[in-house]
Amino acid sequence: MSSNQNNSNQEPNAVPANEQNELPANTPQPPLENDDTALPETSPLILQTEPPMEVHAHAHTERKKWTHYLWEFFMLFLAVTLGFFVENQREHYVENQREKKYIQSFYEDLTADEYDLQLNINFLRDQKLQADTLQKLMLNVDIKQPANAIYMYLRSITRSSAGRLYPNDRTIVQLRNAGGMRLIKNKAVSDSMVSYYRTADIIQFITEEGVNNRRLLRERYMPLLNAGDFIKTVDTSNSIVNVPENLYLRKADPDIINDCLIEIDRIKALNLLLAIRIQLLKEKASRIKNFIKQEYDLK
Numbered sequence: 618m619s620s621n622q623n624n625s626n627q628e629p630n631a632v633p634a635n636e637q638n639e640l641p642a643n644t645p646q647p648p649l650e651n652d653d654t655a656l657p658e659t660s661p662l663i664l665q666t667e668p669p670m671e672v673h674a675h676a677h678t679e680r681k682k683w684t685h686y687l688w689e690f691f692m693l694f695l696a697v698t699l700g701f702f703v704e705n706q707r708e709h710y711v712e713n714q715r716e717k718k719y720i721q722s723f724y725e726d727l728t729a730d731e732y733d734l735q736l737n738i739n740f741l742r743d744q745k746l747q748a749d750t751l752q753k754l755m756l757n758v759d760i761k762q763p764a765n766a767i768y769m770y771l772r773s774i775t776r777s778s779a780g781r782l783y784p785n786d787r788t789i790v791q792l793r794n795a796g797g798m799r800l801i802k803n804k805a806v807s808d809s810m811v812s813y814y815r816t817a818d819i820i821q822f823i824t825e826e827g828v829n830n831r832r833l834l835r836e837r838y839m840p841l842l843n844a845g846d847f848i849k850t851v852d853t854s855n856s857i858v859n860v861p862e863n864l865y866l867r868k869a870d871p872d873i874i875n876d877c878l879i880e881i882d883r884i885k886a887l888n889l890l891l892a893i894r895i896q897l898l899k900e901k902a903s904r905i906k907n908f909i910k911q912e913y914d915l916k
Contacts, residue, residue, distance in 0.1 A: 716800045719788055720913050723810060726785035727902040734899040737782055741892040744774050748885035755874050755881075763863035768850045771838050771877075773857050774884055775831040782824050782895065784817040803912055809905045816901065820894050827887045834880035841874070843867045 751770040758767070789810060792798050801807040846864040850857055909915065 723788040729785045741888040758869045760866045760869045764866045765864045775835045830884045837876045
């Protein structure tokens with residue numbers, strides 16, 4: 618009884634003393650709930666090598682109205698139109714400046730022409746007086762009388778370069794070569810330019826006719842003159858001079874003198890015509906100058 622009582626008094630779950638030491642020494646034991654030495658639980662360390670992927674939510678885009686597209690088209694059209702307008706205005710300004718430059722140059726040409734034309738007029742009038750005197754001398758020619766004046770006048774009025782008209786055409790040549798006549802937008806001015814040089818061309822044609830008359834007169838009078846005396850009438854500067862010694866004709870053939878008188882009269886008449894036309898051209902130059910000065914406000 619006592620032994621059974623002792624056994625009954627023992628805890629039913631108690632481990633026998635001889636079995637408590639049967640587990641290995643290194644066997645881990647579960648921690649106790651109230652064990653103060655237990656470590657707190659920590660999350661594992663994660664090494665992040667790439668940036669996290671961003672997730673974009675698809676926002677709802679509102680559809681544009683047709684008025685918005687119309688406004689964009691209008692703004693684009695306005696920008697292109699304004700650009701074209703500005704460029705057109707720039708080109709217009711440049712052409713206006715070029716036009717005024719050509720007009721200024723033409724104005725200067727006319728001013729130079731006025732001076733040169735007056736020189737031509739004076740020369741032609743002087744030649745007419747010489748031709749009148751020469752005609753009188755040759756009508757009463759005598760080989761025994763000094764003929765210094767005949768030598769001088771024959772040589773003077775037969776020079777080919779004498780009385781030539783060379784208008785200043787630098788501006789009109791530049792305009793024609795560059796196709797720049799279109800730059801002269803004032804039609805009245807462009808017409809006056811063309812008319813002026815057309816008149817000058819006619820005068821030059823008449824001048825060439827006078828050169829032919831002089832050449833014929835030279836051929837006519839050669840038999841009348843002595844070569845030695847003829848040479849003496851020109852100095853080293855090619856100017857006609859009246860030498861102090863007396864000069865005489867070689868012969869006084871009536872037929873030759875008659876032919877010379879005819880050619881002298883033709884030269885005189887042509888010079889008179891040229892003087893009139895050049896005077897008209899000079900007056901035209903003056904009128905054109907006044908006109909373009911008002912049209913283009915030249916200083």
